[in-house]
Amino acid sequence: MKKILLIFFVATLAVSCVDDLNTKPEIDLTLEELLKQDPNAVSGILSRLYGSFALSGADGPGSSDIDDDAGESPFLRGIVNLQDFTADGLKNRWGDDGLDQLTTATKWDENNKFFRYMYNRIYYTIPQANNLINVLGGVEVDNEAQVEGEVRFLRALAYYYLIDCFGKGVLATEENFGQSTPLPEVTRTELYNYVESELLAVEGLLPDTNSYGRADKAAAQFLLARLYMNAEVYTGSAQFANALSYAEKVITGSGHTLAPDFLQNFSGDNHTSPEIIFPLIADADVSQSYGNTTYIVNGSLSGETMTLSDYGATEGWGGHRASKGWYGLFAADAAGLAASSDKRAHLFWTGGHAYDMESYKKWTDGFPSIKFRNRAFNNPSGTNTSFSSTDFPLFRLADAYLMYAEAQVRGGGGSAATALQYVNNVRSRAGATAITASELTADFILDERARELNFEGVRRSDLIRNGKFTGGSYTWPWKGNTLNGTSIPDHYKLFPIPQRSLEANPNLTQNTGY
Amino acid sequence: MNLQSFFGRTNLNFAGKYLVTLSVRADASSLFAEDNRWGIFPAAAVAWRLSDETFIEDLNVFDNLKLRAGWGETGQSNISGAVGYYPSYPFFQIGSATSKYLPGENLYNARMFNPNLTWEKTTTLNAGIDFGVFNGVLSGSVDVFKRDTNDLLANAPVPPGQAPASSFIDNIGSTESEGFEVSIDVLAIDTQNSSLNVFANGAYAKTTITDLKGIKQVGAGGGLPIGTGTFLLRHALNQQAGAAWVFRQMYNEAGEPVYNAFADLNQDGVITNDDRYLRAMRPNYTFGFGFNFNYKQLSLSSSFRGQYGGQVYNARRLTSGFTERPVPVNTQALSNVLNFYNGAANPIIYDQKGNVAFSDYFLEDASFIRCENITLGYAFEPLNNGTQIQASFTVNNAFLITKYSGQDPENFGGIDNNFYPRPRVFTLGLNFDF
Numbered sequence: 001m002k003k004i005l006l007i008f009f010v011a012t013l014a015v016s017c018v019d020d021l022n023t024k025p026e027i028d029l030t031l032e033e034l035l036k037q038d039p040n041a042v043s044g045i046l047s048r049l050y051g052s053f054a055l056s057g058a059d060g061p062g063s064s065d066i067d068d069d070a071g072e073s074p075f076l077r078g079i080v081n082l083q084d085f086t087a088d089g090l091k092n093r094w095g096d097d098g099l100d101q102l103t104t105a106t107k108w109d110e111n112n113k114f115f116r117y118m119y120n121r122i123y124y125t126i127p128q129a130n131n132l133i134n135v136l137g138g139v140e141v142d143n144e145a146q147v148e149g150e151v152r153f154l155r156a157l158a159y160y161y162l163i164d165c166f167g168k169g170v171l172a173t174e175e176n177f178g179q180s181t182p183l184p185e186v187t188r189t190e191l192y193n194y195v196e197s198e199l200l201a202v203e204g205l206l207p208d209t210n211s212y213g214r215a216d217k218a219a220a221q222f223l224l225a226r227l228y229m230n231a232e233v234y235t236g237s238a239q240f241a242n243a244l245s246y247a248e249k250v251i252t253g254s255g256h257t258l259a260p261d262f263l264q265n266f267s268g269d270n271h272t273s274p275e276i277i278f279p280l281i282a283d284a285d286v287s288q289s290y291g292n293t294t295y296i297v298n299g300s301l302s303g304e305t306m307t308l309s310d311y312g313a314t315e316g317w318g319g320h321r322a323s324k325g326w327y328g329l330f331a332a333d334a335a336g337l338a339a340s341s342d343k344r345a346h347l348f349w350t351g352g353h354a355y356d357m358e359s360y361k362k363w364t365d366g367f368p369s370i371k372f373r374n375r376a377f378n379n380p381s382g383t384n385t386s387f388s389s390t391d392f393p394l395f396r397l398a399d400a401y402l403m404y405a406e407a408q409v410r411g412g413g414g415s416a417a418t419a420l421q422y423v424n425n426v427r428s429r430a431g432a433t434a435i436t437a438s439e440l441t442a443d444f445i446l447d448e449r450a451r452e453l454n455f456e457g458v459r460r461s462d463l464i465r466n467g468k469f470t471g472g473s474y475t476w477p478w479k480g481n482t483l484n485g486t487s488i489p490d491h492y493k494l495f496p497i498p499q500r501s502l503e504a505n506p507n508l509t510q511n512t513g514y
Numbered sequence: 515m516n517l518q519s520f521f522g523r524t525n526l527n528f529a530g531k532y533l534v535t536l537s538v539r540a541d542a543s544s545l546f547a548e549d550n551r552w553g554i555f556p557a558a559a560v561a562w563r564l565s566d567e568t569f570i571e572d573l574n575v576f577d578n579l580k581l582r583a584g585w586g587e588t589g590q591s592n593i594s595g596a597v598g599y600y601p602s603y604p605f606f607q608i609g610s611a612t613s614k615y616l617p618g619e620n621l622y623n624a625r626m627f628n629p630n631l632t633w634e635k636t637t638t639l640n641a642g643i644d645f646g647v648f649n650g651v652l653s654g655s656v657d658v659f660k661r662d663t664n665d666l667l668a669n670a671p672v673p674p675g676q677a678p679a680s681s682f683i684d685n686i687g688s689t690e691s692e693g694f695e696v697s698i699d700v701l702a703i704d705t706q707n708s709s710l711n712v713f714a715n716g717a718y719a720k721t722t723i724t725d726l727k728g729i730k731q732v733g734a735g736g737g738l739p740i741g742t743g744t745f746l747l748r749h750a751l752n753q754q755a756g757a758a759w760v761f762r763q764m765y766n767e768a769g770e771p772v773y774n775a776f777a778d779l780n781q782d783g784v785i786t787n788d789d790r791y792l793r794a795m796r797p798n799y800t801f802g803f804g805f806n807f808n809y810k811q812l813s814l815s816s817s818f819r820g821q822y823g824g825q826v827y828n829a830r831r832l833t834s835g836f837t838e839r840p841v842p843v844n845t846q847a848l849s850n851v852l853n854f855y856n857g858a859a860n861p862i863i864y865d866q867k868g869n870v871a872f873s874d875y876f877l878e879d880a881s882f883i884r885c886e887n888i889t890l891g892y893a894f895e896p897l898n899n900g901t902q903i904q905a906s907f908t909v910n911n912a913f914l915i916t917k918y919s920g921q922d923p924e925n926f927g928g929i930d931n932n933f934y935p936r937p938r939v940f941t942l943g944l945n946f947d948f
Contacts (some may be wrong), residue, residue, distance in 0.1 A: 021551060025542040028605035034622060044622035045606070051615030058609040060624035065623075065670075066680040069742040095840045098740045098866045107868050113743040121673035131624050131678060172675030180630075182673040199530065213616050281615060288612040304843045318843040362838040438638045499787060500680075503729060504671035 025383035073117035074291020088325030116498035130154035149205025218254035240412030267377035284385035312374030321366035325476035550632035557586030576648035589633035601671035626679035654698035693719030714803035797824030882916035
C-alpha cells in the first residue's frame, strides 16, 4: 500500500510539474487577455499597423520589426531614399554602400540592402494587416466594418508601394495567412487589379472623416487617383479619366482646403493643416523613429553651416541636399532664389553652400532643403528636439489638384479651365505668378510637381510616368554617376527583387535586366 | 522558461570487463507548443576492458586497454537568445512609451510565432580506444565519430508576406559531421631528479549541411564593417555551416588585386551573384600540445594551441584604403590619416561599394600556433620553520606563429575588424606556504 501511495505521489508531482511547461509571459498577452484588459484593444492593434509606415518597431526607435537595422530600414526613410534620392531634386552625401548607388542611380543589384529594407517592410505590413483581419473575424468590435476598411486600406497602401517600386511579388491575403509553402509569384497587373478592387471596396467602408492619422474616404480616393495616374506604367493601359474623377472626388468631396501658408504643411504643428489628407505621424516624445520625418529634418541639417535651433532641431546629420534639379526650377543662383516671389524658392539654405553640386559627397555643394522642420508654424517658440514632431504629408490636397490638371492635360476629360484654376491655386498660395492656359502642359505640371512636392516621396514615380527617369532625354546632377548626368538603363524603372527574398521564396523571379 | 527531464539509466557490468550503459531521457521545453514539446532521447554504450583479459595481461605491455562504442540521441533547444521565451504561441506585445502611434492609443504588436518548432535532434555514433602502456610511460586515446543533426534550429527567412516577420527561428534542415580525436601523453623522463611529460591532442571534424528544406542557401550572419546590413556568411547545401559567399578576385601581373574585378565563373559575360562561390571558414583540424619539465627545484612548462586551415576575413584591408569616402562636414576632422605609400593602408580598395566587400582577396589562411603560456618556477629549500617559498614567472599568450597579415587570426566569427587584441600577460609570482 505504501508503495502504491508513493507511486501515486510521484505521478501527481510529475503531472503538476508537467503543467508548469505551459508557461505564460508576464508582459505579453494573448488576444483574449488583451481584450479582457483593454476592450479597446483592436484600435491598439490598428495603431501598430498604421505605425508600420513610420516606426521601426514596437519597443522604441532602436527596435526593429524586421531583421534589418532599426535606423536604416523604416518605411518612410526607404521612400525618401528610393523616390527622392534616385531622382533629380535631392542627393545624399554619406556614400554608404547601397545608398550611394541610389543617389547616383548606378550599379543597382539585388544585394543592395536598401531594396531589401523596403521589400521586407512592405511584406511585414501586409501579413500584420492579414492577421488583424483574421482577429476581427473572431471578436466583437464597434465599427467593425470601418476598422476592416482601414486595415484593408493600409494593406492596399503597402501593396501600392510594392507595385510602384518592385512590380511583382506574392499576393498574401487573410485567406492564405499562415501558409508555409511559398506562394506563387503574381504580376504587376495582377497586383494592380487587386489593389484597385480593394480600394474600390474600402471606399464604401471608410467614413467621411476619421480621427487624426486614420484613413477616411478621401485617403482611399486619393490612393486610387495616384494608382490610376500611373496605371499606364503599371499595366500598360492608361486610366487618366479615372485618375481625374478620383482626384476630383478628393478635391470637391473631402472638405480639405489648401493651407493658407505652404510651410504649415511641413512644420511641427502640421497636424492642424487643413490640407493633409493622410499623414504619417511623428512625435518627438511618444512616437520616435529614425525613419519618420526625423530622417528628413535631421538629415538635411548640419551645424557647420546652419543653426539647428532655427528649425527646432538638436541634431544635424549633414546628409541630404537639394540639387539644381529642384531649385533650378526657381532661379539660376542663390540671389535669384532669395528674390523670388515664390515662397517655395526660399526653402533652401544657401549660406556657405555652392549652387552647383560639384561633388555630391561634399556637404557644402548644393543647397540643403529647409522645407521640413521641427519648429511649429503657429507657435514657433517651442523646445528643440532630437526627434521630429512633424507629420509627413503622405497625401495632401495640392497633389490632388496637380493630379487633376495632369490627368486633364493627358486626355482624362474634365475641364481645362478647372485644371488651370487648380494649378494656379497651388501657385498663388505659394506666391508664384499665375500661368495662362497655353502654358499648362504636361512638362509644366511635372516641373510644378517638383516645386511643390519634392521630398514628399513621389518624384521618381512622376519622372517615370513622364518618360524622363531612365534614358538620356532628361538628366540631372549625378544621374548615372556623372556630374552633369547621363543616361541610365530602361530597366531602372523598377528596382531589383532583393536576393534574400528570391531565396526565401523560390517562386519569385528577378526583374528583367537585373 | 520551464525545462523538464525524466531520466533513466542502467549500467550493466559483466565480470568487470564488459560494460553496457543504457539510458533514455525525455526532455520537455516550454519553448515548444504542447504537441511538439517532448523529445525522447535514448542512448547506449558498450565497453570492453581488454586489459582485464588474461591474454592481454599476459603480454605485459598494457596498463590499460579499453574499447568503447556508443550511440545516442540528444536534443537541443538553444533559441531563447534569438527569439525569447515564447516563440511557439501568438502573443501581443505592448508598445513602449516612445513607440506609440495613433494619438491617445496604446500600441499592441502581434508577435511572430512558429507553432511547429520542436527539438533539434543529434544522433552520434562513436567508437574509441583508451590505452596505456609501459607502466604509464605512454597513454592516450583515439576516438572516431559520426554525428547527424536533424531539425536544425536556425534563423530562416520567411517567404515574403507569409508571416509578420522577415525571418524567424525554424527547424530548417540537417547537418552531417564526421571526424576523429587523438590524444597522447608521454612520460619521457622520470628519474629521481627530473621528469618530462609531453602531451598532445589533435582533432579533425568536418560538418556539412545536407538538407535545407528545399532552399539553396540562407544568410548566416557575418556582418561586414561597411555600415550595417551587409553580411558575408551563408548556410548552403553541401557546404560547411556559415561559409563565406565570395567572388574570385582578379589580380594584375604584379600580384595586386584589381579593384572590383572578379572572375566570371559561369562565363555569362556579367558579374552577378551567380559568380560567387562558397568557402568554408572554420578549420577542419585543431590541435594542442605542451610539456611539463622538472629538474630538482626547477620547473618549466608550456602549452600550445592551434588550428590548421580555416579562413579569416581581414576587414582592415577593406576599410583602410577607403579614400572615396564623403568629404568631412567640418574642417577639423581628419579623413584618411594612413599613408598608403608605405604600406600602412591599401590604396587599391579605394571604395567599398557593391561587390567589392565580397572578394575572396580579404579571406586569408587562419592557420596558427599560439603559445598559450610558459611558466618557469623554482621551489626554494624549506626554511627552518617549515615555510615553503616558490617563485614563478609566467607569460600568457607568449607568441603566435601565423601567416595571417592582420593582428590575430583567432577571431570568433572569422571577421577581423580591429577587435580588442589579446593581451600578452607577464606574471611574476612568489608563493609562501606557512
